[in-house]
Amino acid sequence: MKYLKWSLAVMMMVVVMTAVMPVRVEAKQNRPENVKAVLGDKTVKLTWKSSKGARYYRIYQYDPKKNNYRRVQKTTGTSYTFRKLKCGVSYRFKIKAYAIKKGKTISSSFSKVVTAVPKPVVKKPSGVRAKADQNSITLSWEKAAGATGYSVYQYSESRNKYVKIASTTKRSYQVKGLKAGAVCKFKVKTRRKADGKIYYSKYSSAVEAKVPKVKKKGKSTLKKFLKTAMEPAGKTMYVWGGGWNEADTGAGTDATTIGVSPEWERFFNKQDSSYDYNQTRFQIRNGLDCSGYVGWCIYNIMNTTSGKEGYVMKAEDMASNYASRGWGQYVSRFSVRNYMPGDIMSSSCSDCGHVWIVVGACQDGSVVLVHSSPQGVQINGTVDRYGNTSSEAVNLATYYMKNYFPKWYKKYPNCMRGESYLSHYAQMRWDVSGNAVMTDPDGYRNKTAAQILQDLF
Incomplete structure (x- = not known):
């Protein structure tokens, strides 16, 4: 009986000591935070905040065919640029941080997923000019890098907005059939075809011209x-x-x-x-x-x-x-x-x-x-x-x-x-x-x- 009481007392002491002793938890690496995607001309630049103690990072990209993320890049920096990407395609990325502690490599959990859809850079036309002649106005502009065409817009009073009136591959366009004395406003956009899709620049600066009145008709x-x-x-x-x-x-x-x-x-x-x-x-x-x-x-x-x-x-x-x-x-x-x-x-x-x-x-x-x-x-x-x-x-x-x-x-x-x-x-x-x-x-x-x-x- 005494032996049984002693055993129970020992067991109680062990439970109490176990409860008050600190539990040892293995340290883990912090995951990358503030991950962002900056879009360029068919490029995506990933940036993130440095993870304390990290030796390097691995970038993972989603593979829609396999429905999982695959490892695509290793870097010691806090940014990386993917180039020659397809325009209009959605890309998803996430990142892990890696550190060396006590001779062992440890990794963080994944960062939040960042999604990016690359687009080509389409610069708007510059130097847009308008020259009025009898019954017409000729528009001209400077060549925009990478342009595959241009779209011409004319301001519509009735619709209170610029309306597309022409598409051209040239750097000029003549608007014909205008009434003498008419004041017309125009803007131009650059078109660029990339990966089977058409992308447009922002509007150029607006130009205005007045069609001259014919004083005397020639023979x-x-x-x-x-x-x-x-x-x-x-x-x-x-x-x-x-x-x-x-x-x-x-x-x-x-x-x-x-x-x-x-x-x-x-x-x-x-x-x-x-x-x-x-x-x-x-x-x-x-x-x-x-x-x-x-x-x-x-x-x-x-x-x-x-x-x-x-x-x-x-x-x-x-x-x-x-x-x-x-x-x-x-x-x-x-x-x-x-x-x-x-x-x-x-x-x-x-x-x-x-x-x-x-x-x-x-x-x-x-x-x-x-x-x-x-x-x-x-x-x-x-x-x-x-x-x-x-x-x-x-x-x-x-x-x-x-x-x-x-x-x-x-x-x-x-x-x-x-x-x-x-x-x-x-x-x-x-x-x-x-x-x-x-x-x-x-x-x-x-x-x-x-x-x-x-x-x-």
């Missing part, structure tokens, strides 16, 4: 002028005195007649590649010389009936004479700096008299022109600014003469003109403001030679 347009100039092309021979009167003092019957003379094409069909204009001098009804041709073009855009006063004169006088009528600006031979559609170029010396019409300029400095020059009325191209004969203009002229005037091209395939065309001619540039006889509602002044030819044909 013709640059497009009509150039289209008229093409009518005799490829079927009219160069004839010395062609288009002049019998007295050789000015415009003859053909140069004051609306439309192309059927005799010109009949005469052309009788000729072969050996045609010599020196043998047909003053057969004035069979074709046109340079000034007779330009005079015919002018008459056909200024009049609707035949038989009125003509516009044929010496080639070297044409640019200055037309400018003196208030049609445009005269530029002397030595002051010519560039070429625009419809410019009339006439030589300033009597021993090399010639006149021609600019169709358009090319980026390499060459010019596409139309004129009557041996062997006849044709589209030609000049050399480029360095004198190269295989210029953009020559290639364009060759293409259009070969494809649209094959009978002519087969006989007379040369479509190149030399450097003198860019250095020996004065210029008359049409006033297209609407205050004179010419306008440009088709925007030819803003087009290249290639664009103009494509529109004409």
Whole structure:
């Protein structure tokens, strides 16, 4: 009995001592806190607060196929950037901290999960400008890095917001059909395609322009002028005195007649590649010389009936004479700096008299022109600014003469003109403001030679 009481007493003492003695708990590493995801251009940068005592960290990424997290990166820092990620895809990450204590590696629990959806950086367009013209406003802007296109928005008074009106891959857009006096506001966004999705930038700064009121309607347009100039092309021979009167003092019957003379094409069909204009001098009804041709073009855009006063004169006088009528600006031979559609170029010396019409300029400095020059009325191209004969203009002229005037091209395939065309001619540039006889509602002044030819044909 005494033994039993003693045993019970011992057991009670053990229980009491166990209850009051401290329990030894193995130390654990603190988990990373304040984990954040910073988005970049197809990148995700993870950052977190340093975990006290941590030697390194491991980043785990969720694998949707296996429905679990897999270890993807080890780092001693408190940030890491994942690159070349797919845009629009949701990525999930969590992190563990690791420490070495008493020679053993211990880890923390997982941090909170952070979710990130990468997007491409899409910069908004800069340098947006608006230029108003008759019935239109042309918008332009600087190229945005990585852009695959642009979207144009116009402010709608009725809806009190900007409404998308166009998408383009170019860095300009012309808004047509606007009423004179209208004040229009625009913004532009950059588009960028990435991983099969389209992303947009923020709006550019707003631009505003007012459509000018037309003070006076011109008689013709640059497009009509150039289209008229093409009518005799490829079927009219160069004839010395062609288009002049019998007295050789000015415009003859053909140069004051609306439309192309059927005799010109009949005469052309009788000729072969050996045609010599020196043998047909003053057969004035069979074709046109340079000034007779330009005079015919002018008459056909200024009049609707035949038989009125003509516009044929010496080639070297044409640019200055037309400018003196208030049609445009005269530029002397030595002051010519560039070429625009419809410019009339006439030589300033009597021993090399010639006149021609600019169709358009090319980026390499060459010019596409139309004129009557041996062997006849044709589209030609000049050399480029360095004198190269295989210029953009020559290639364009060759293409259009070969494809649209094959009978002519087969006989007379040369479509190149030399450097003198860019250095020996004065210029008359049409006033297209609407205050004179010419306008440009088709925007030819803003087009290249290639664009103009494509529109004409």
